[in-house]
Amino acid sequence: MNETAIAPPSLHPHRQVEFDRSMRPSGIALTPGIAICQTDLPIDWYQAELKPYAEEYLALPDRTPETVLPWMDSYMVPALRELGDSVMLLAHFYMGGEIVKLVERYGGFVADSYALALQAVRNPGKTHFVESAVHFMAETIALLKHEHQSVWITNPKSGCTMEALAKEDMVLPVFRELRDRYGDDLLAIVYMNASGRVKAMAGQTGGAVCTSSNAKTIMRWAYEQSPRKKILFIPDRHLGENSGRAIGIPPDRMAHWPGGWDGARRRMAHLSAQELDALDRAELVLWGSFCGVHTIFRPEHVAYWQTRGYRVIVHPESPWEVVQAADGHGSTNYLWSAVMDASPGAKIAVGTEGHFVRNAREQAAQRGVEVVHLADIPDPSFGAVGCGCATMSRNDPPHLVGLLDLLAKGRAPELNRVLAGDSVDETTGWRERLDPRSQAEIRTDARRALEKMIELTEGAKS
Numbered sequence: 468m469n470e471t472a473i474a475p476p477s478l479h480p481h482r483q484v485e486f487d488r489s490m491r492p493s494g495i496a497l498t499p500g501i502a503i504c505q506t507d508l509p510i511d512w513y514q515a516e517l518k519p520y521a522e523e524y525l526a527l528p529d530r531t532p533e534t535v536l537p538w539m540d541s542y543m544v545p546a547l548r549e550l551g552d553s554v555m556l557l558a559h560f561y562m563g564g565e566i567v568k569l570v571e572r573y574g575g576f577v578a579d580s581y582a583l584a585l586q587a588v589r590n591p592g593k594t595h596f597v598e599s600a601v602h603f604m605a606e607t608i609a610l611l612k613h614e615h616q617s618v619w620i621t622n623p624k625s626g627c628t629m630e631a632l633a634k635e636d637m638v639l640p641v642f643r644e645l646r647d648r649y650g651d652d653l654l655a656i657v658y659m660n661a662s663g664r665v666k667a668m669a670g671q672t673g674g675a676v677c678t679s680s681n682a683k684t685i686m687r688w689a690y691e692q693s694p695r696k697k698i699l700f701i702p703d704r705h706l707g708e709n710s711g712r713a714i715g716i717p718p719d720r721m722a723h724w725p726g727g728w729d730g731a732r733r734r735m736a737h738l739s740a741q742e743l744d745a746l747d748r749a750e751l752v753l754w755g756s757f758c759g760v761h762t763i764f765r766p767e768h769v770a771y772w773q774t775r776g777y778r779v780i781v782h783p784e785s786p787w788e789v790v791q792a793a794d795g796h797g798s799t800n801y802l803w804s805a806v807m808d809a810s811p812g813a814k815i816a817v818g819t820e821g822h823f824v825r826n827a828r829e830q831a832a833q834r835g836v837e838v839v840h841l842a843d844i845p846d847p848s849f850g851a852v853g854c855g856c857a858t859m860s861r862n863d864p865p866h867l868v869g870l871l872d873l874l875a876k877g878r879a880p881e882l883n884r885v886l887a888g889d890s891v892d893e894t895t896g897w898r899e900r901l902d903p904r905s906q907a908e909i910r911t912d913a914r915r916a917l918e919k920m921i922e923l924t925e926g927a928k929s
């Protein structure tokens with residue numbers, strides 16, 4: 468990829484970033500090696516307020532950096548000048564479609580979900596946070612923010628398939644039944660990839676939120692409670708199982724509850740005596756949600772690369788058998804550091820989200836380190852290819868440009884504002900907002916669980 472001829476905007480001259488020259492309609496760059504787990508957004512997918520920006524964008528010749536960047540600058544530079552230091556642009560590592568580079572170009576901050584969650588609370592001088600990532604990340608910022616701050620997501624349809632299998636309506640009936648049966652013995656740990664309403668359940672039991680980077684720390688804390696608690700882990704069954712095994716919870720003390728509507732419909736009264744006994748004896752109950760991007764990995768993928776001299780590292784949302792077979796596992800930060808710290812000549816297969824691996828591969832290549840995606844195996848009999856997070860990549864240049872322009876003009880759509888307790892339909896973008904009292908209740912409970920996570924995480928660092 469050649470360096471773009473377009474200068475970065477004068478407002479943020481700190482960094483020159485390079486762009487994939489194959490920007491496609493909707494700005495989602497399809498690079499060889501990343502399967503099309505995401506598709507170009509048809510124009511009717513843009514909410515009414517953002518359609519004019521999408522139409523302009525789609526009319527740009529070829530949508531190469533030479534046409535896209537001046538178009539973006541024509542909106543972004545005046546908007547950033549108008550908003551001044553009050554605004555902070557945010558993106559997650561997994562973002563595709565060059566959004567990570569665009570957010571960096573305009574002076575934004577790119578990080579994992581833990582670091583993103585803390586940005587409002589750590590930057591009281593900023594009043595507007597504009598996030599290009601998925602909804603649960605934006606809502607977490609809103610749960611922790613100061614009163615005077617506002618949080619916006621560039622595309623409200625950017626959901627998370629794992630979160631979608633653990634909506635409040637699905638989890639709440641089960642949570643209530645478990646609390647009825649186990650009372651104060653039940654302690655919920657809720658992975659960051661869940662709504663504020665589900666995070667609030669952790670707070671109600673005295674539990675905590677966790678991320679992939681601190682899940683083991685949080686799980687150990689929960690397991691070491693005296694008297695011992697029954698841990699309910701929501702929503703990712705794989706992260707829950709991997710973290711539980713890592714601290715020594717035996718697999719026969721883990722109970723699996725289905726995810727999605729299957730889980731919601733399952734009732735204690737439906738369980739056989741044997742199932743009920745297993746549930747009573749379980750130290751860890753795992754809600755059965757998962758991430759499709761991470762569950763394509765199989766131990767055969769690991770063996771394929773290991774026999775060819777590659778070190779294999781995977782994200783803990785991968786199944787236990789894969790984590791077991793790999794040479795290392797950990798959060799996005801762990802994976803990134805493992806690649807960046809590798810010696811020249813090293814060969815690494817990474818099992819996680821496709822855009823992240825592509826970015827790591829580009830960076831590592833400059834240092835003579837070879838990076839491949841764990842599932843990108845040039846043998847069709849393996850039947851799987853690595854893919855990117857489709858929902859996250861629903862944020863594209865017209866969404867970023869349109870929202871920032873409208874925000875600067877005082878006309879940002881309410882649909883894009885993110886408040887504690889909002890529930891979003893990722894298909895339609897429709898947002899269900901709670902009344903102020905219920906909102907405050909969710910905020911209090913979810914915040915308690917988030918603050919417990921922060922306390923334990925920061926404590927473990929010191």
Ligand code: SF4
Pocket residue numbers: 561601626627628629630660758759760761820856857858859
């Ligand atoms: S990669 Fe998976 S868990 Fe992460 S946001 Fe996308 S769908 Fe959700």
